[in-house]
Amino acid sequence: MRVGGWQRLWGRRVVxxxxxxxxxxxxxxxxxxxxxxxxSEIAQAVPPYEPLLEFxxxxxxxxxxxxxxxxxxxxxxxxxxxxxxxxxxxxISTIFCLLIGYPMxxxxxxxxxxxxxxxxxxxxxxxxxxxxxxxxxWMGILKDEGLLNGLLLWLGVINEPLVILNTDxxxxxxxxxxxxxxxxxxxxxxxxxxxxxxLEAAADLxxxxxxxxxxxxxxxxxxxxxxxxxxxxxxxxxxxVIPDLLGGGDTQMLGKALWDMFALNRxxxxxxxxxxxxxxxxxxxxxxFQKWQTxxxxxxxxx
Amino acid sequence: MRRSVxxxxxxxxxxxxLYLPIALLIAWSFNGARLVNVWGGFSTKWYVExxxxxxxxxxxxxxxxxxxxxxxxxxxxxxxxxxxxxRFGRFRGRMLFNGLIAAPLVMPEVILGLALLLMFVALxxxxxxxxxRGFSTIVIAHTTIGMAYATVVVRSRxxxxxxxxEEAAMDLxxxxxxxxxxxxxxVIAPSLAAAWLLAFTLSLDDVVVAQFVSGPGATTLPIxxxxxxxxxxxxxxxxxxxxxxxxxxxxxxxxxxxxSVKKT
Numbered sequence: 001m002r003v004g005g006w007q008r009l010w011g012r013r014v015v016x017x018x019x020x021x022x023x024x025x026x027x028x029x030x031x032x033x034x035x036x037x038x039x040s041e042i043a044q045a046v047p048p049y050e051p052l053l054e055f056x057x058x059x060x061x062x063x064x065x066x067x068x069x070x071x072x073x074x075x076x077x078x079x080x081x082x083x084x085x086x087x088x089x090x091x092i093s094t095i096f097c098l099l100i101g102y103p104m105x106x107x108x109x110x111x112x113x114x115x116x117x118x119x120x121x122x123x124x125x126x127x128x129x130x131x132x133x134x135x136x137x138w139m140g141i142l143k144d145e146g147l148l149n150g151l152l153l154w155l156g157v158i159n160e161p162l163v164i165l166n167t168d169x170x171x172x173x174x175x176x177x178x179x180x181x182x183x184x185x186x187x188x189x190x191x192x193x194x195x196x197x198x199l200e201a202a203a204d205l206x207x208x209x210x211x212x213x214x215x216x217x218x219x220x221x222x223x224x225x226x227x228x229x230x231x232x233x234x235x236x237x238x239x240x241v242i243p244d245l246l247g248g249g250d251t252q253m254l255g256k257a258l259w260d261m262f263a264l265n266r267x268x269x270x271x272x273x274x275x276x277x278x279x280x281x282x283x284x285x286x287x288x289f290q291k292w293q294t295x296x297x298x299x300x301x302x303x
Numbered sequence: 304m305r306r307s308v309x310x311x312x313x314x315x316x317x318x319x320x321l322y323l324p325i326a327l328l329i330a331w332s333f334n335g336a337r338l339v340n341v342w343g344g345f346s347t348k349w350y351v352e353x354x355x356x357x358x359x360x361x362x363x364x365x366x367x368x369x370x371x372x373x374x375x376x377x378x379x380x381x382x383x384x385x386x387x388x389x390r391f392g393r394f395r396g397r398m399l400f401n402g403l404i405a406a407p408l409v410m411p412e413v414i415l416g417l418a419l420l421l422m423f424v425a426l427x428x429x430x431x432x433x434x435x436r437g438f439s440t441i442v443i444a445h446t447t448i449g450m451a452y453a454t455v456v457v458r459s460r461x462x463x464x465x466x467x468x469e470e471a472a473m474d475l476x477x478x479x480x481x482x483x484x485x486x487x488x489x490v491i492a493p494s495l496a497a498a499w500l501l502a503f504t505l506s507l508d509d510v511v512v513a514q515f516v517s518g519p520g521a522t523t524l525p526i527x528x529x530x531x532x533x534x535x536x537x538x539x540x541x542x543x544x545x546x547x548x549x550x551x552x553x554x555x556x557x558x559x560x561x562x563s564v565k566k567t
Contacts, residue, residue, distance in 0.1 A: 012391070015387060015391075016383075016391065018383055019380045019383045019387065019450070020387075020396070020403075022380055022446075022447070023384075023447075023450075024403070026443055026444075026446075027406070027407060030421065031418050033418065033421045033422050033425055034417060037421055047424045047425075047428070100313070103310050103313030104313060104314050104317040106310055107310040107313060107314040110310065117559070121555070123321070125552065126321050126322070126325065128504055128555055129547055129548045129551045129552075130507075130548075131508050132510055132525050132529060132532070133328065133543070133548075134324055136532045136536075136540060136544070137327060138324055139532070139536055141324060141327065143536070145338070145339075150339075150340040177320065177321070180317070180321065181321075235411060237411060238412060238413050238414060241511065244533070245533065254411075255412075255511075259511075259514075262417060272417065275418070278411060278413075278414060282409075286406065289408075290401075290406075
């Protein structure tokens with residue numbers, strides 16, 4: 001039995017060790033390196049940054065850390081604008097996703113039980129098809145000589161094509177469209193569990209459907225609202241493809257700014273500093289998400 | 304319960320919003336004219352052009368290879384992580400492990416891409432590997448992302464599973480490893496298939512992280528599509544998009560039918 005116990009302990013270590021080592025090596029360490037390079041000096045070299053530690057003569061170690069990458073970010077209007085514009089665009093898109101997604105989730109949750117599966121499948125299906133190609137389809141709809149303008153001109157609503165592509169409006173449409181399924185799924189998960197008896201009780205006590213919604217359904221679906229909003233908001237802040245394809249020259253978002261700084265300017269330390277700033281902005285929402293995950297896990301353990 | 308007209312119309316609007324662009328894309332792919340507003344008659348010429356486009360074909364082949372490799376690795380790692388989280392109870396470092404597993408789900412892709420690239424560059428400086436970036440670096444990056452999703456899928460199934468089956472096998476003297484392969488794996492098999500498929504799709508669809516960690520000569524399909532789409536609407540991409548939509552719809556529909564047949 002002793003041997004068996006030892007084997008189990010050893011097996012346990014292997015099972016735990018493999019994914020743990022992978023996550024540390026290919027997720028945690030890379031993030032720490034971003035932190036390190038964000039305080040390194042830029043250099044005309046390959047790779048384009050100075051080492052943080054220099055081994056001077058006599059075994060002395062000289063630390064060459066600098067915070068200029070960060071101060072430059074806050075002095076440059078471009079990045080300050082990008083910062084606030086990212087948060088605004090992500091925030092407003094999240095609200096729109098909630099406004100469109102909530103009634104959808106509620107309608108699916110209240111559909112006949114055998115219809116819920118197919119209806120939900122229809123929400124998930126677009127998520128499985130190429131994100132890039134779905135965003136691209138909007139280019140054909142929104143451009144000046146695109147389908148929407150053609151339709152509106154034909155109907156006589158407008159006389160001149162509207163400029164929608166390459167504006168913030170197109171970015172909003174793209175983000176709401178792409179992230180809508182992420183809002184509907186967690187909302188549906190909480191609304192589906194809602195006990196219909198609660199609503200019946202409210203109705204018996206004389207509450208009109210709207211009143212019952214405000215005082216029963218909505219408060220009980222808060223966990224779904226929080227989860228859905230985070231799943232939309234956090235990735236939307238760092239979105240790069242949508243502003244690049246649908247946005248215009250004055251649409252500045254952090255994800256795109258980071259890529260431009262990295263690829264066009266080859267300024268890796270500043271790109272790393274921008275990543276650190278972005279993480280700082282998202283730390284609270286990400287922590288909230290983690291807390292929600294843990295809660296979910298506890299709920300699962302109790303089942 | 305009374306059917307609410309408002310809810311039903313909201314649902315209809317939502318589906319129209321989700322599917323209209325996809326329907327248009329399919330229509331455009333058969334449009335003989337290059338323009339989106341002119342119908343030039345039914346034509347399959349964009350599909351013929353696509354089939355002759357070597358850049359797209361090479362990229363598609365590389366993407367499928369990357370997706371299959373990384374999804375398999377992600378499934379293996381994600382299943383181990385799920386076993387740890389569901390069956391191991393408390394251990395030192397659980398908080399960190401839990402955090403590391405869930406963080407890639409919400410981490411903006413640009414940060415993940417930059418972080419991995421910077422690590423690969425630093426690693427190359429120190430140990431000389433990876434020598435340049437390409438297939439292996441993209442696979443590593445996609446494995447990390449896919450693993451997080453695979454863990455979520457496998458974990459929820461594993462948590463629902465009746466543990467007494469495993470306990471019975473162990474009482475009869477089976478070693479944990481044997482119990483896992485003979486009892487656990489068959490029981491959670493549908494979730495393993497779903498997890499693999501999810502990791503595969505995510506890899507096949509990723510453009511941001513791949514753009515950071517790929518090198519010259521390793522262009523995945525999304526990178527190729529992205530660079531051609533930036534120049535404007537291209538009928539070949541419409542055709543490619545249609546193929547992807549049809550293939551995905553078939554796979555998902557079959558998977559869904561199989562699952563619902565099993566339940567009844």
